[in-house]
Amino acid sequence: MTVVVTGLGTTSPLGGDVASTWEAALAGRSGVRTLDNDWAETYGVPVHFAGQLAVRPEEVLSRPETKRMDPSAQMAIVAAREAWADAGSPDVDPERLGSIVSSGIGGVWTLLSAWDTVKERGASRVLPLTVPMLMPNSPTAYVSLEFKARAGAHSPVSACASGAEAIGMGLEMIESGRADVVIAGGTEAAIHPLPISAFAAMQALSKRNDDPAGASRPYDVTRDGFVLGEGAGVVILESESHAKARGARIYARLLGRGMTADGHHIAAPEPTGAGQTRAMELALQDAGLTTADVVHVNAHATSTPVGDMIEARGIRTLLGSHADSVALSATKSMTGHLLGGAGALESVFTVKALETRTAPPTINVTQPDPELQVDLVRDVPRALPAEGQIAAINNSFGFGGHNVALVFASI
Amino acid sequence: MALSENEVLEGLAEIVVDETGIDAAEVTAEKSFTDDLDIDSLSMMTIVTLAEEKFDVRIPDEDVKNLITVGDAVTYITGAQD
Numbered sequence: 001m002t003v004v005v006t007g008l009g010t011t012s013p014l015g016g017d018v019a020s021t022w023e024a025a026l027a028g029r030s031g032v033r034t035l036d037n038d039w040a041e042t043y044g045v046p047v048h049f050a051g052q053l054a055v056r057p058e059e060v061l062s063r064p065e066t067k068r069m070d071p072s073a074q075m076a077i078v079a080a081r082e083a084w085a086d087a088g089s090p091d092v093d094p095e096r097l098g099s100i101v102s103s104g105i106g107g108v109w110t111l112l113s114a115w116d117t118v119k120e121r122g123a124s125r126v127l128p129l130t131v132p133m134l135m136p137n138s139p140t141a142y143v144s145l146e147f148k149a150r151a152g153a154h155s156p157v158s159a160c161a162s163g164a165e166a167i168g169m170g171l172e173m174i175e176s177g178r179a180d181v182v183i184a185g186g187t188e189a190a191i192h193p194l195p196i197s198a199f200a201a202m203q204a205l206s207k208r209n210d211d212p213a214g215a216s217r218p219y220d221v222t223r224d225g226f227v228l229g230e231g232a233g234v235v236i237l238e239s240e241s242h243a244k245a246r247g248a249r250i251y252a253r254l255l256g257r258g259m260t261a262d263g264h265h266i267a268a269p270e271p272t273g274a275g276q277t278r279a280m281e282l283a284l285q286d287a288g289l290t291t292a293d294v295v296h297v298n299a300h301a302t303s304t305p306v307g308d309m310i311e312a313r314g315i316r317t318l319l320g321s322h323a324d325s326v327a328l329s330a331t332k333s334m335t336g337h338l339l340g341g342a343g344a345l346e347s348v349f350t351v352k353a354l355e356t357r358t359a360p361p362t363i364n365v366t367q368p369d370p371e372l373q374v375d376l377v378r379d380v381p382r383a384l385p386a387e388g389q390i391a392a393i394n395n396s397f398g399f400g401g402h403n404v405a406l407v408f409a410s411i
Numbered sequence: 412m413a414l415s416e417n418e419v420l421e422g423l424a425e426i427v428v429d430e431t432g433i434d435a436a437e438v439t440a441e442k443s444f445t446d447d448l449d450i451d452s453l454s455m456m457t458i459v460t461l462a463e464e465k466f467d468v469r470i471p472d473e474d475v476k477n478l479i480t481v482g483d484a485v486t487y488i489t490g491a492q493d
Contacts, residue, residue, distance in 0.1 A: 064432040125464060128456035
């Protein structure tokens with residue numbers, strides 16, 4: 001059974017929807033800016049910048065909606081509504097519609113502000129909707145509620161691989177016959193002093209406070225950590241037969257997923273990258289494709305000194321000399337790292353790359369790591385082969401040793 | 412300075428509108444929270460919590476079930492003010 005992508009939605013640091021986000025990505029714009037708050041002075045938060053949303057959810061949602069949903073769920077709903085409309089609001093039996101929208105962290109703003117309420121104003125002031133707002137399944141639950149997705153609502157939690165894992169599970173949900181259509185993706189709203197402090201405590205974040213837009217620089221010799229971003233990405237997955245029966249516009253096919261675990265360390269990737277490479281291999285096998293079919297990779301590449309090169313070596317191992325002609329893009333250079341939303345936004349990018357046959361650029365790479373043996377698309381977009389069927393891999397890896405690779409193909 | 416019933420109604424309506432998106436003109440004394448305004452128990456508890464804060468009164472859980480209409484809540488809150 002073939003699964004296709006019929007709708008796309010996002011709200012990201014680059015734009016409030018897919019069109020503006022994609023346009024900014026092709027233009028090589030950064031969505032990373034200095035934070036307009038006093039966290040540095042008040043709490044000593046060491047990182048003063050992030051990839052904040054271009055359009056706040058409260059600008060597009062009603063006040064009751066923003067009051068009952070954590071920002072992570074708000075972003076998911078914004079992206080899901082766009083994707084659903086983009087797919088032509090499919091007429092599907094609710095019992096054949098699934099929702100799989102993940103978050104890596106969940107309602108961290110809700111959790112921590114409710115704790116502030118307890119401390120400052122007492123337990124009786126905690127609002128009754130606090131639990132449904134902070135639970136990490138809240139985004140997928142709200143999507144299920146809004147679109148009457150009754151085949152099942154899931155939210156796999158696998159840190160920065162969550163969004164990609166959700167889309168991989170969406171593929172499985174349709175292939176296994178549980179659903180005809182799945183609203184799949186990921187979201188994250190963690191630009192808050194605590195997560196920033198905690199990531200900084202791990203030495204995971206870039207500290208380039210004097211150059212926010214230049215801070216996320218995957219594969220550059222001067223890279224010094226990732227840049228936190230926020231937002232959501234959602235795709236509408238549909239069995240090809242269901243899509244064709246209703247005359248849907250089809251962007252691309254989702255042909256395969258590979259999911260492995262390192263079983264190595266709670267936060268560090270396994271140094272040989274074997275698990276990552278195996279995820280890519282499994283995804284290609286699942287897709288029934290060979291490495292020769294791959295023309296583009298949207299890399300996980302978060303701009304960390306260690307992680308970037310483990311992935312790049314894995315891609316080289318997998319593709320061999322073919323890697324010299326596979327357009328590799330690291331879009332986190334522009335968006336920052338959306339954690340649980342990353343794999344989903346990057347799936348949107350991967351689908352757009354196949355649809356438009358254009359690989360988006362990687363910005364901020366002034367001196368590529370001398371060990372880099374991949375064909376990095378730098379500064380300006382690159383045309384992909386205009387003829388024939390082409391395929392692309394989207395990689396996402398997460399703390400805990402989660403490795404997810406998705407294989408998309410043109411129609 | 413205790414508020415009048417009208418002022419309490421106005422303040423309560425603000426909370427209800429903000430919480431549910433119901434048109435302010437709909438929030439009148441005779442309306443039942445559940446039957447007319449379609450407010451579920453979680454939203455009701457939220458409105459009560461916000462009203463306690465706004466009007467500086469205590470509305471014990473066992474009394475909430477007696478607040479069937481908007482008017483019931485207005486009367487209760489007005490009476491509970493010092």
